[in-house]
Amino acid sequence: xxxxxxxxxxxxxxxxxxxxxxxxxxxxxxxxxxxxxxxxxxxxxxxxxxxxxxxxxxxxxxxxxxxxxxxxxxxxxxxxxxxxxxxxxxxxxxxxxxxxxxxxxxxxxxxxxxxxxxxxxxxxxxxxxxxxxxxxxxxxxxxxxxxxxxxxxxxxxxxxxxxxxxxxxxxxxxxxxxxxxxxxxxxxxxxxxxxxxxxxxxxxxxxxxxxxxxxxxxxxxxxxxxxxxxxxxxxxxxxxxxxxxxxxxxxxxxxxxxxxxxxxxxxxxxxxx
Numbered sequence: 538x539x540x541x542x543x544x545x546x547x548x549x550x551x552x553x554x555x556x557x558x559x560x561x562x563x564x565x566x567x568x569x570x571x572x573x574x575x576x577x578x579x580x581x582x583x584x585x586x587x588x589x590x591x592x593x594x595x596x597x598x599x600x601x602x603x604x605x606x607x608x609x610x611x612x613x614x615x616x617x618x619x620x621x622x623x624x625x626x627x628x629x630x631x632x633x634x635x636x637x638x639x640x641x642x643x644x645x646x647x648x649x650x651x652x653x654x655x656x657x658x659x660x661x662x663x664x665x666x667x668x669x670x671x672x673x674x675x676x677x678x679x680x681x682x683x684x685x686x687x688x689x690x691x692x693x694x695x696x697x698x699x700x701x702x703x704x705x706x707x708x709x710x711x712x713x714x715x716x717x718x719x720x721x722x723x724x725x726x727x728x729x730x731x732x733x734x735x736x737x738x739x740x741x742x743x744x745x746x747x748x749x750x751x752x753x754x755x756x757x758x759x760x761x762x763x764x765x766x767x768x769x770x771x772x773x774x775x776x777x778x779x780x781x782x783x784x785x786x787x788x789x790x791x792x793x794x795x796x797x798x799x800x801x802x803x804x805x806x807x808x809x810x
Contacts, residue, residue: 584606584627587605587800588602605631625657628650635800639671646675655678683718695729702729709734712734731766740753771790777793
């Protein structure tokens with residue numbers, strides 16, 4: 538190698554090193570900005586998990602769902618935005634008191650997590666922790682693809698879910714809708730989904746001319762074909778209840794059976810763990 542070739546090689550190495558350095562700085566800056574924008578990490582925001590019960594066709598309580606709420610200046614509690622910015626460490630902290638207020642019964646407890654929470658390094662620890670804390674209740678982790686990122690690492694996501702299922706966790710898809718895209722978003726997950734949740738608000742038609750790509754009967758058929766449990770949410774009146782009865786959807790959830798409540802208050806109605 539002559540001197541000129543050596544100079545060219547060193548020049549290329551220098552350029553590559555500079556490019557890698559710039560990329561590292563950009564990634565670090567982006568992560569720092571993202572961390573700073575994670576307002577849910579701010580402990581000044583008062584967060585609490587409320588619970589809403591799930592019932593079967595007889596009205597018997599067969600489960601609860603934990604619903605995250607943020608306290609507003611007027612004292613009300615509302616669903617916070619950017620749920621994926623909530624670290625699982627804080628989810629654990631918030632659930633500690635919630636779990637203490639739940640009944641000690643072999644029924645299901647559902648917790649909704651975001652994509653970034655599921656693929657995080659803390660996810661499997663969270664699952665093991667939750668299962669040990671709520672026993673004899675059964676843990677179900679819910680995920681809403683329509684609120685998730687556009688691009689999903691299928692392999693990483695499936696690997697996390699299946700490893701968690703090996704611990705005894707159930708996996709549920711939340712808020713599927715009436716558009717074909719809802720089915721396309723979850724087709725690759727059908728082999729490892731335990732339950733799918735439909736909300737009545739996505740299937741009510743004020744205008745009879747509105748076309749629904751998928752109706753409740755469609756989802757009923759899909760879930761039966763794949764041996765998946767179908768859960769009907771948003772049941773608000775007797776008409777909704779009658780529809781669930783007609784379609785033989787056993788698990789139901791909605792205002793007809795109870796609004797989300799503070800578990801510390803509801804816990805007074807049953808034996809705490």
